[in-house]
Amino acid sequence: MKDLLLIFPSPGGGNYINTFPPLGILYLASFLEKEGFSVDVVDCAADPFSARQAAGYKTVGVSLNISNVESGTALLNEINRLYPAVELVVGGPLPTVSPEVFFPLPLKAIFVSEAEESLLAYLRYPGEADNKGYYFRDGSGRWRFNGKRPYIKDLDKLPFPALNKLDIGKYYxxxxxxxxxxxxxxxxxxxxxxxxxxxxxxxxxxxxxxxxxxxxxxxxxxxxxxxxxxxxxxxxxxxxxxxxxxxxxxxxxxxxxxxxxxxxxxxxxxxxxxxxxxxxxxxxxxxxxxxxxxxxxxxxxxxxxxxxxxxxxxxxxxxxxxxxxxxxxxxxxxxxxxxxxxxxxxxxxxxxxxxxxxxxxxxxxxxxxxxxxxxxxxxxxxxxxxxxxxxxxxxxxxxxxxxxxxxxxxxxxxxxxxxxxxxxxxxxxxxxxxxxx
The missing domain is CATH 3.20.20.70 (Aldolase class I)
Structure with a gap:
């Protein structure tokens, strides 16, 4: 079983003609692979994706913003219906500013702001109640938040985004x-x-x-x-x-x-x-x-x-x-x-x-x-x-x-x-x- 699948859902409405690689999840992928985790990446704007492709992963993370929240939410619900044992997490701009919107979804964690170190802590120490940088459910099923994690000061220590995992020829x-x-x-x-x-x-x-x-x-x-x-x-x-x-x-x-x-x-x-x-x-x-x-x-x-x-x-x-x-x-x-x-x-x-x-x-x-x-x-x-x-x-x-x-x-x-x-x-x-x- 692979550790993590990161997904960037397609924007809705067909109003987007520009497509660029999703740097946010690509940074997460390269950072976590450097720490020893197996990570795959899917950009739905460039490649077709079905919820059935989430089979075989321990955790699936979805990056959400104002333009892809509808398609992303539908995808999360479908993955949960097919594979209820898969741990679902979200991050990105919209969960950062409005985490409460995602409380009703079948999620294990909601990450806020930059998530390299927060997601690493979640994957490495999943039961640690003092982890910062994300919302999680406590023993009673209620959402808890231990505060934001400090921003990364030295950005040079981050590996380059995992562009090698995508075909950049598909972007336009x-x-x-x-x-x-x-x-x-x-x-x-x-x-x-x-x-x-x-x-x-x-x-x-x-x-x-x-x-x-x-x-x-x-x-x-x-x-x-x-x-x-x-x-x-x-x-x-x-x-x-x-x-x-x-x-x-x-x-x-x-x-x-x-x-x-x-x-x-x-x-x-x-x-x-x-x-x-x-x-x-x-x-x-x-x-x-x-x-x-x-x-x-x-x-x-x-x-x-x-x-x-x-x-x-x-x-x-x-x-x-x-x-x-x-x-x-x-x-x-x-x-x-x-x-x-x-x-x-x-x-x-x-x-x-x-x-x-x-x-x-x-x-x-x-x-x-x-x-x-x-x-x-x-x-x-x-x-x-x-x-x-x-x-x-x-x-x-x-x-x-x-x-x-x-x-x-x-x-x-x-x-x-x-x-x-x-x-x-x-x-x-x-x-x-x-x-x-």
Whole structure:
């Protein structure tokens, strides 16, 4: 019998065109294998999976977030029905911020935040009542929690994520220069206070050393076959000196790889020397997140930077030949038509190559969640057409039409970034999800 099967369920709704390796469970797999446990990994977004494949494992762990919780919960119940002796555990962003949601499920443990050391303790000392970092059932069947485990300070001690357990050729993003595309995260934690974001990995910024990051990039290129890497840090450019060292080490080792920062960076951390060095090291795409064109909304979500910083960053990138992507969020619960119009105006006037709109989703554990929950009175929620799910979908469609269909030259800019067939796939995806038409 094998020790552990880790599963990342498929996101629901068919609204996702980008797929990247699930780094969370891949870190768990490599860490636990280093400690002597046998671990298999399944990413349901890349490979079909049936609950019957859980046979022969002592423990099955499922990583859950807001997009895959429905499919993940159904999978857990089906595994329990078929194999009631298998120990089921969950972790990930949603169990971290809302563990009580999962109390009714047939689970042995609910892990919070980063789980490398917590899951190791659970597997190695299953009956130890003093273990921290996860919820467990006591002798009476009640859930207990002994507190959080301290965050891992030295991230360099973690082995590289077990990308060798997956076929990275199955992952896809239309925004790429090369293929196959993989992912990397070089730091954990975020010290900023954006109201729509939850600090699943803590508020303290913890970064891997430049040497360790470059070692992984080289390993991915030579051993995994990666040709492009998406850097998924929340704040990759927060430590300017570290970024410069990473880039210079890549250049010194002559590692040929395309790099994109599609998770967004803060515009106020960029300058010409840094961007020039990043481009030389392989960075071809940078995403910035102005989030809104409404000053009132920016103040309420605590996005603490000036709009001119974003435009300055975009201008520098364009001058240096780095492609750019900007993110906006629509449908905050207090917003009116004027706020929406201000955001669309900002998106239309931006100098970015691509514009992406997201519908506001109230995430548990965030300051905006209580405001957005049904039944909680708030002044902003009176505007039901803007706040409702259908209203937010309509807003997104209107915004995309304004940015792309009314400004067709922006579509031509996409041809410099995405292959023609990928643009065709994007259009088909837009029809399917009704995001634009």
């Amino acid at each position: 993003t239309p925004v790429r220069r090369s293929a196959p595309v993989s992912a990397l995260i070089s730091s954990r934690g975020c010290p900023f206070e954006c109201g729509f974001c939850c600090h699943v990995l803590g508020e303290e910024y913890r970064a891997r050393s430049a040497e360790n990051v470059v070692d992984e990039i080289e390993w991915q290129v030579k051993e995994i076959g990666t040709r492009e890497i998406a850097l998924y840090d929340d704040n990759f450019t927060l430590d300017r000196g570290r970024v410069m060292e990473i880039c210079l080490r890549l250049l010194h080792r002559k590692i040929k790889v395309s790099l994109q920062l599609t998770n967004g960076v803060r515009a106020d951390t960029l300058d010409e020397e840094l961007l020039r060095t990043m481009k030389s090291a392989g960075v071809w795409m940078i995403a910035l997140a102005p989030e809104s064109g409404s000053g009132a909304t920016l103040a309420r979500i605590h996005k603490r930077f000036a709009a001119r910083e974003v435009e300055k960053g975009l201008s520098l990138c364009r001058r240096l030949g780095i492609n750019t992507w900007v993110f906006f969020i629509l449908g905050f619960p207090w917003e009116k038509e004027a706020d929406f119009a201000a955001t669309v105006k900002a998106a239309c006037s931006t100098d970015a190559d691509m514009v992406h709109f997201s519908r506001f989703v109230p995430l548990p554990g965030t300051p905006l969640y209580a405001l957005s929950c049904p039944g909680i009175p708030s002044q902003g929620m009176r505007d039901a057409d803007l706040f409702s799910a259908s209203g937010r979908s309509a807003l997104t469609a209107r915004a995309y039409r304004s940015v792309y269909l009314r400004h067709p030259l922006r579509l031509l800019r996409l041809l410099r970034i995405c292959p023609f067939l990928d643009i065709f796939r994007l259009i088909l995806h837009a029809f399917k999800t009704r995001n634009v038409f």
